[in-house]
Amino acid sequence: METGWLVLLSVALGLTVGAGFVVLLHMAERRGNNAVTVGSTAVPDGVEQVIDALDFAGLVLDPSNNVVKASEMAYNYGLVVNQLLVHDELLDLVAQVRSAGESINEEITLARGPFGEASIHLDVQVARLGSRYVLVLAEDRTDAYRLEETRRDFIANISHELKTPIGAISLLAEALEPASDDPDQVRRFAKQMGTEAIRLSQITREIIELSRLQATDILASAKRIDLDEIVASAVDQNHVVADARRMTLAVGGAKHVAVMGDEALLTLALNNLISNALQYSPDGSRIGIGVHHDEGVVELVVTDQGIGIPEEDLPRVFERFFRVDQARSRNTGGTGLGLSIVKHVVQNHGGDIRAWSQVGQGSTFTIRLPEAVKAKAAAQGDKR
Known part of the structure; x- marks a missing residue:
């Protein structure tokens, strides 16, 4: 009898354990299916095709604000980097839509280029896309x-x-x-x-x-330009004036670095800086022109030994029609537009310009531009 009961008890325990194991397996399967559903990055049917067809910026964000789909213009505008929306202004609009559930249409201004001085103005629409995603559309x-x-x-x-x-x-x-x-x-x-x-x-x-x-928009039709050619052309345009006043245009060695942009406009910008240096420097002095580059940034530098600019006037030298010395500007034929033109050329190329000066010692103007890294890397690859 005791043996029979032991057998029955063993069978019952076996059935109970087996049933529990089956239940656990079933629960694990359901959790797995839910995890697959939550982790899926697939957007609703047809949305990807629509995003690909847009001629302006369009992108879709998942619940973690990862960009799961973006149009080409979203990258060109600099809105998306490494599958992330990089501007806080846009992220704030997305957060408002997630919170309130209502669509938003606003015009916003964002920094354009790596130095953040030029701006891009966008007409932005943000709306929910189903229950999980958010759609962002932006027109320049x-x-x-x-x-x-x-x-x-x-x-x-x-x-x-x-x-x-x-x-x-x-x-x-x-x-x-x-x-x-x-x-x-x-x-x-x-x-x-x-x-x-x-x-x-x-x-x-x-x-x-x-x-x-x-x-x-200069960057819309930009081409790869060797800055050595820009320097040579701008210096050549100022040689006659420099020679007549016994001034030296000292150019650094060839750097063979490139930027993306418009050759004529970049030459105009550098020509204006050199011409400005000649106008405000004494006869027999030296004008230095150099090219430097480091970590993807290219610098065009023009240094003179001229009269210099007072510290309080430095922030205003790039304003239209601003002249530090009105009387001297009239004598030299200055219009007050040269440096403003330089500023706009540089900003249209995604860069910035800086000025340093000390009265009686001279001035240094530095144009900073993004280096054409991809084109340079490709050229090096061809040589190998």
């Missing part, structure tokens, strides 16, 4: 902002700057008639009128150039 409105800023700046500045040469020409013209019997006076007034006419033409030309820079 930078050109529209640039055009509006150009219009305002043109109206504000042009009337002030043009009235000086126009007024001078008008006064000289009035003075010509009474002096008609004095050939020497006529010649002197005519020469002054010619000088003011040249100045008027230069101001007009530079205003048009500055307006064009503000209204276009």
Whole structure:
């Protein structure tokens, strides 16, 4: 009897343990299926195809704010890096949509380029996509902002700057008639009128150039450019003036580094810096032009031994029409637009420009641009 009971008890225990094991397996299977569902990065049907077809920025975020799908323009605008949304302003909008559940449409301004000085203006829409995802759409409105800023700046500045040469020409013209019997006076007034006419033409030309820079996106049609060629071209344009004043244009050795951009505009920017250095430096002095690069950043440096810039004026030297020395600017023919043009060229290339100066010692202007790393690496790979 005792043996029979032991057998029955063993069988019962075996069945109980077996049943428990089956239940545990079933529970584990269900948890596994749930984990697969939660961890899936698949977006709803058709969304990936729509994102691929967009000609503006579009991206989809999962519950952890990882970018599971993004259009090409989302990368071009610099919104996505390493599958993450990098701008806090956009992340705040996403958080609001997750919290309130309602769509948001806002215009925001974000830093553009690695140095954060230039901006990109976006019309942004953020909305839920199903129960788990968030959709972000962003259209570039930078050109529209640039055009509006150009219009305002043109109206504000042009009337002030043009009235000086126009007024001078008008006064000289009035003075010509009474002096008609004095050939020497006529010649002197005519020469002054010619000088003011040249100045008027230069101001007009530079205003048009500055307006064009503000209204276009250089990086949209950028090409790979060797900076040694930019330096050689800009130096060549200033050699005649330098030689006439016995000044030395000292250029550092070839660096063979490249940037992405517009060759003519970068040459114009460097030419303006060298021309500026020549104007404000004494005869027989030295102008240094060099190229440096480190960790993906390229620097174009122009150093002079000129009169220098007071510390309080340094923050304003890149403003339109700002002149440190009004009288000297008139004597040298300066319009106050050269450094502003340089600033806009550099910013349109995703870089920045810095100025250092000490009164009586000279000035140093440094253009900083992103190096064309990928193109350089590819070229090195071809050589190997």
